Amino acid sequence: MGNIIVGQSGGPTAVINASLAGVFKGGKDNNIKVYGMINGIQGLLEERFVELNKEIKTDLDIELLKRTPSAYLGSCRFKLPNIGENDEMYEKIFSILEKIDVDKFFYIGGNDSMDTIKKLHTYAKDKDKNVQFIGVPKTIDNDLAVTDHTPGFGSACKFIATTIKEIIKDATVYDAKNITIIEIMGRNAGWLTASAAITKSEDCNGVDLIYLPEVHFDIEDFVRRVKKLQKNKKSLVIAVSEGIKNKNGTNICEIEEENTILDSFGHKSLSGTAVTLAKILQRNLGCKTRAIELNTTQRCASHCMSEVDINESFLAGVYAINLAMKGESGKVVVFERTSNAPYKMDMKAHDVYDIANFEKKVPINWIDTENATVKKELIDYIKPLIQGEVYPIMVDGLPKHLRLEREKY
């Protein structure tokens, strides 16, 4: 039997390393050598990889890895060419894998990363290459098709809801009119922003309005609603997705030019939705407004992880190994929820062709457009995923993380 290689791809999460730990543990328990690609498929093409057995030496290292945010192996945003367009690149990948005797390839990522699994699996089948390809889902955005939810989503929700509960406490402290607008990640899917709704509980009135990108955002209606709410409540807290758009499809953050920062790839940076709305409210209502962007902390706050999420992420890695041991390829680990209360979840293997490149948005019938909030179904869907805590291992007052030997110098 050959060796294993595993890579991480796309935006990091607080628990993507728990899935890596699962793949590693699964391989180790089967006495198979596990390689790790540095910076995903992009690094592999440059023959950058490490022997994980030499890096993750003890059981404590595995626990540390599970609690280390962001991609331990580094990540990439690299799309393979279509099959037929550049066979040289594919041949290069397979020759590198052959050189280190790898016949099982695992990739932890979102829908773009599953495209890599799909293409490599297809190429291997077409050319009779003896390598199996398995995808392990990961994304805080929860926008992967087929699976009930994705590893990383629950912890991001827990961090967002925890922080918003605290911000609500902070925002209500003065006896003066004020509006806080909290911007949450999500360009096309509002799953993360919906987690603002779970703050409403015995000890918290929750947020006042929630806007997801699945529904067109109407500025005039927004100002009207805020004005009306202000009549009965001094302090308002509003949650918005970074990607909300008006009915013409223009991002709200782009309607006022100065907020747009172009990144080096020429992409417009979407930061600034909350700032834009704060300016609009200030102009129209004249009261104190505050824009809060939760930013990258949403995807790397491993000091506030969900136990359910970290356990599922780890087990998804182990399950992927089991699939490969059974001879599967071209499959992605997916979650199937069999019960909500009590929460019960099964893991399954699903064909990568149904998953790669698709995007799952929040169902419109889970959104309450009339009251600019989300429905009970959506709250019931999220709540089980944030349950339980796994705390970091603390050293000298700060969370301890695991890192590659080469990064120490």
Next chain:
Amino acid sequence: MGNIIVGQSGGPTAVINASLAGVFKGGKDNNIKVYGMINGIQGLLEERFVELNKEIKTDLDIELLKRTPSAYLGSCRFKLPNIGENDEMYEKIFSILEKIDVDKFFYIGGNDSMDTIKKLHTYAKDKDKNVQFIGVPKTIDNDLAVTDHTPGFGSACKFIATTIKEIIKDATVYDAKNITIIEIMGRNAGWLTASAAITKSEDCNGVDLIYLPEVHFDIEDFVRRVKKLQKNKKSLVIAVSEGIKNKNGTNICEIEEENTILDSFGHKSLSGTAVTLAKILQRNLGCKTRAIELNTTQRCASHCMSEVDINESFLAGVYAINLAMKGESGKVVVFERTSNAPYKMDMKAHDVYDIANFEKKVPINWIDTENATVKKELIDYIKPLIQGEVYPIMVDGLPKHLRLEREKY
């Protein structure tokens, strides 16, 4: 013996309620009724107060209160007129206190709030009023004179350093040049920003540059330094205080007009320092830049508290009661550090006249201007204050907070 009243004032912190819990517990243990002012002295003037014994009913409530962020009683930014300018207002306060038989007045706050203690104590002495006034320090900014440090500072540092460690992990995940600029609270004092330095440890290279408001910020020098650092390191993380200024005293966030938001009081909002610097670097160096504003979460992240800080905050409240029981007035509880390793701290009473309205900045000889970072002395000063963890009491996956009965409806 008369009753006690306690109020909270100024910006909230993650542990200001631990001091409130200390005052309440101290009063309760002495069998004294404890009133709480709603929205500080501003609310008291409108006769808005509660009987805390009816709100905080059990020992568990006290523990919950300690773990509840922001000011449980609400806060205010209200400065009393100078003595002699409006005696009516002073007489009103004393008549309200008399009505509820209060002879001990505690105020938890920063240097502006200590001005309230100073004035009320002075008035009481001048007019032979039988009320004692004690100040309990609180501010994440750590800018209070005389005391070694302030309750609230340690937890804010712990949250900032924890988050920056995570952001560094996130920022280094791609194999591409990028710069992350993290904006930290502090208009005139750089204490909080200095906490970015404690991230440097066995498992983390730390931040690359640190800029405090105590030193003039030179944009050209900044761009030059970043360019030089980029030669050896792809991913840079830089920490800046929101209040950094150029040599003319202009806030960096104001040098590019469009970032300035006026609040309803006509104050310019200082948010935007990181965004301004990110734009400047992008123009000059052309690489991917990201601006992260840690924002209000710095002062309300009670899910990431320092055990040392929360214990000291609680004990400062108890100590304030003891001072009053001994007949003191016009005093503030201050901390005196007697040893750094092991960390040892004594509490003392200090004259409010030396503390009110003064601002303590970072000593220039603790700042390493040559390398745009901070010196070991400053790191050694901060580290003991972030030690240990007190976790929230979790219910249904989220931190449970205590709130006033009246806020429940």
